[in-house]
Amino acid sequence: xxxxxxxxxxxxxxxxxxxxxxxxxxxxxxxxxxxxxxxxxxxxxxxxxxxxxxxxxxxxxxxxxxxxxxxxxxxxxxxxxxxxxxxxxxxxxxxxxxxxxxxxxxxxxxxxxxxxxxxxxxxxxxxxxxxxxxxxxxxxxxxxxxxxxxxxxxxxxxxxxxxxxxxxxxxxxxxxxxxxxxxxxxxxxxxxxxxxxxxxxxxxxxxxxxxxxxxxxxxxxxxxxxxxxxxxxxxxxxxxxxxxxxxxxxxxxxxxxxxxxxxxxxxxxxxxxxxxxxxxxxxxxxxxxxxxxxxxxxxxxxxxxxxxxxxxxxxxxxxxxxxxxxxxxxxxxxxxxxxxxxxxxxxxxxxxxxxxxxxx
Amino acid sequence: xxxxxxxxxxxxxxxxxxxxxxxxxxxxxxxxxxxxxxxxxxxxxxxxxxxxxxxxxxxxxxxxxxxxxxxxxxxxxxxxxxxxxxxxxxxxxxxxxxxxxxxxxxxxxxxxxxxxxxxxxxxxxxxxxxxxxxxxxxxxxxxxxxxxxxxxxxxxxxxxxxxxxxxxxxxxxxxxxxxxxxxxxxxxxxxxxxxxxxxxxxxxxxxxxxxxxxxxxxxxxxxxxxxxxxxxxxxxxxxxxxxxxxxxxxxxxxxxxxxxxxxxxxxxxxxxxxxxxxxxxxxxxxxxxxxxxxxxxxxxxxxxxxxxxxxxxxxxxxxxxxxxxxxxxxxxxxxxxxxx
Numbered sequence: 001x002x003x004x005x006x007x008x009x010x011x012x013x014x015x016x017x018x019x020x021x022x023x024x025x026x027x028x029x030x031x032x033x034x035x036x037x038x039x040x041x042x043x044x045x046x047x048x049x050x051x052x053x054x055x056x057x058x059x060x061x062x063x064x065x066x067x068x069x070x071x072x073x074x075x076x077x078x079x080x081x082x083x084x085x086x087x088x089x090x091x092x093x094x095x096x097x098x099x100x101x102x103x104x105x106x107x108x109x110x111x112x113x114x115x116x117x118x119x120x121x122x123x124x125x126x127x128x129x130x131x132x133x134x135x136x137x138x139x140x141x142x143x144x145x146x147x148x149x150x151x152x153x154x155x156x157x158x159x160x161x162x163x164x165x166x167x168x169x170x171x172x173x174x175x176x177x178x179x180x181x182x183x184x185x186x187x188x189x190x191x192x193x194x195x196x197x198x199x200x201x202x203x204x205x206x207x208x209x210x211x212x213x214x215x216x217x218x219x220x221x222x223x224x225x226x227x228x229x230x231x232x233x234x235x236x237x238x239x240x241x242x243x244x245x246x247x248x249x250x251x252x253x254x255x256x257x258x259x260x261x262x263x264x265x266x267x268x269x270x271x272x273x274x275x276x277x278x279x280x281x282x283x284x285x286x287x288x289x290x291x292x293x294x295x296x297x298x299x300x301x302x303x304x305x306x307x308x309x310x311x312x313x314x315x316x317x318x319x320x321x322x323x324x325x326x327x328x329x330x331x332x333x334x335x336x337x338x339x340x341x342x343x344x345x346x347x348x349x350x351x352x353x354x355x356x357x358x359x360x
Numbered sequence: 361x362x363x364x365x366x367x368x369x370x371x372x373x374x375x376x377x378x379x380x381x382x383x384x385x386x387x388x389x390x391x392x393x394x395x396x397x398x399x400x401x402x403x404x405x406x407x408x409x410x411x412x413x414x415x416x417x418x419x420x421x422x423x424x425x426x427x428x429x430x431x432x433x434x435x436x437x438x439x440x441x442x443x444x445x446x447x448x449x450x451x452x453x454x455x456x457x458x459x460x461x462x463x464x465x466x467x468x469x470x471x472x473x474x475x476x477x478x479x480x481x482x483x484x485x486x487x488x489x490x491x492x493x494x495x496x497x498x499x500x501x502x503x504x505x506x507x508x509x510x511x512x513x514x515x516x517x518x519x520x521x522x523x524x525x526x527x528x529x530x531x532x533x534x535x536x537x538x539x540x541x542x543x544x545x546x547x548x549x550x551x552x553x554x555x556x557x558x559x560x561x562x563x564x565x566x567x568x569x570x571x572x573x574x575x576x577x578x579x580x581x582x583x584x585x586x587x588x589x590x591x592x593x594x595x596x597x598x599x600x601x602x603x604x605x606x607x608x609x610x611x612x613x614x615x616x617x618x619x620x621x622x623x624x625x626x627x628x629x630x631x632x633x634x635x636x637x638x639x640x641x642x643x644x645x646x647x648x649x650x651x652x653x654x655x656x657x658x659x660x661x662x663x664x665x666x667x668x669x670x671x672x673x674x675x676x677x678x679x680x681x682x683x684x685x686x687x688x689x690x691x692x693x694x695x696x697x698x699x700x
Contacts, residue, residue, distance in 0.1 A: 044451070050450065050454065054447050054450070058443075058447075151560070154560060158530065165531060165532035165535065166531065166532070167529055167530070167531040168466075168469070171469070184477075189450070189477045190450070191446060191447070258443065262443055262446075263442070263443070264469075265469065267442065267466065268529050268531075268560070269442070270402055270529070270561040270562055270563045270564070271561065271563060271564070273441060273443075274440065274441050275441070275443075305447060308437060308444065308447055308448055308451050309451055311435070311436065311437060311438065312397070312431075312435055312437055312451050312452060312455050313430070313431065313455065314430065315429055315430065318437075318438055
């Protein structure tokens with residue numbers, strides 16, 4: 001067990017290191033100073049309360065979309081619907097806050113977050129139901145549902161929420177803003193908001209759900225072997241739908257928190273929100289471990305927020321950070337490939353030995 | 361496992377603290393009046409359109425005053441997502457840039473917020489009006505006028521009496537392009553049909569390409585695009601159709617897009633309805649330098665002030681002549697172009 005957990009940490013750490021090295025080599029090739037840039041990146045993400053606040057805020061939606069991806073993944077599904085579920089969650093929360101703005105602050109906020117989460121959950125459940133009853137590949141359906149939600153939300157914002165000639169909704173009431181004046185004051189006007197603590201609490205809940213509840217265990221069982229779980233008396237269809245529902249709830253909550261805490265409105269989007277995809281990368285780096293997701297999200301968030309500083313403080317294009325991030329993912333992926341090759345090779349050798357033994 | 365995680369975290373934090381320490385000592389520079397930076401609205405500074413023209417304006421301002429790119433000079437921050445707007449603006453504020461531009465109406469919310477938190481910094485917003493903020497200058501363009509001329513050019517060039525318009529996201533700003541274009545076409549020949557389509561995005565070249573291909577297949581031989589990065593796809597579509605021997609045209613936007621229309625055997629760019637975002641950025645930076653920043657005011661650029669206009673790329677002499685005569689009429693007020 002001890003060696004196994006050590007190995008579990010080695011892969012992400014080596015990948016991260018390798019990612020940074022690739023970034024450094026590229027910068028050297030193109031004549032930029034890697035040390036200076038990494039230092040700017042660090043200062044940009046952790047230098048001072050403002051930067052820390054911004055980095056922690058950026059973690060919120062990364063954590064939640066990553067948890068969402070992880071839950072589905074534990075059940076054996078590749079839920080690519082994170083961006084769409086995040087977007088509909090954002091939309092749901094803003095709609096609730098705008099339409100019920102007369103409610104007292106606390107009820108308004110809780111209602112908006114629930115509404116956003118539920119919107120994400122129900123949207124994702126569509127893919128779950130299709131998978132459970134018709135065996136439709138969730139990869140295809142979630143990708144397609146992403147685009148459907150993008151255009152539905154754009155249409156709804158444009159024709160329903162936005163004023164004439166505008167392409168964004170009005171701002172929500174100040175009382176529903178999760179980025180309260182107190183937090184603004186202590187973090188030097190950053191967008192850090194109470195959602196961060198909600199996200200951490202949800203990490204705890206998800207950990208508890210997987211390790212201590214029957215339903216969480218069933219999800220993992222179905223992920224390991226669907227037929228065996230069915231044989232063991234697990235209601236596989238229900239479990240699939242539950243897993244997708246929870247997955248969507250989490251991503252939707254991420255969108256809702258960002259809506260109330262960061263944007264305070266919703267506008268017509270050019271593209272699906274990137275955070276949905278980045279959440280998948282965070283979950284992969286953390287090997288879908290809820291606690292690991294917190295640290296992976298911290299790393300990604302620091303890279304993204306610090307990355308904005310790179311082009312401000314030097315001539316290096318900020319895209320270099322995207323290369324570092326992509327390299328990290330690449331190395332995580334290639335590590336799996338190495339493991340697979342190692343395993344296969346080992347099996348072959350063993351088979352040969354056994355064969356040899358039999359011939360003698 | 362937990363201990364290990366803690367140890368790693370502690371080590372990272374320590375390394376972080378050391379580096380942060382170094383960082384503060386080396387970058388303890390103070391801002392001057394002569395620094396300015398811009399935040400893009402989603403496209404990069406190489407989008408061959410809106411953001412690029414703003415950046416080129418800032419670059420030329422910086423170079424003309426012997427400034428370096430970077431702190432105390434001129435710089436940009438690129439947004440890939442709407443959530444980058446505010447962090448990007450704040451990064452530039454922290455880096456002590458004296459004047460900060462939000463390129464595009466999408467940033468008006470972020471600029472409003474940042475201007476409240478930083479009353480000593482000059483902010484400018486392009487294509488939107490932020491009222492009641494003393495440190496925010498708003499810049500608008502009468503693009504309906506340049507689009508009117510684009511309409512004249514299209515109407516004088518079309519052989520099929522069908523032309524097309526492709527917009528990015530439908531909004532007040534882009535509507536001015538559409539309305540101006542329609543009025544220009546109708547002024548020349550009321551029987552010409554104008555097909556209006558919106559791509560719903562400023563960054564999706566593929567959508568632009570498929571919309572334009574459909575238009576060309578429908579025998580609409582001149583397409584005017586006001587769609588930022590999406591417009592790149594319109595050029596691709598036009599070049600593909602032109603290579604097959606069909607005579608089609610694109611009218612470019614924001615910048616002179618002649619180079620984008622080039623293909624082996626010709627060029628599909630008929631004209632470009634330019635919007636001199638770069639000039640606006642340059643003017644405001646100069647004003648800020650001279651302590652004359654027009655905070656709280658709205659600066660409008662039009663045909664007369666040469667803030668918008670139509671560039672002749674491949675027009676026939678008679679079409680260009682018609683454009684020039686309409687330009688005169690708009691400038692002296694004989695023709696009033698409506699923005700809505």
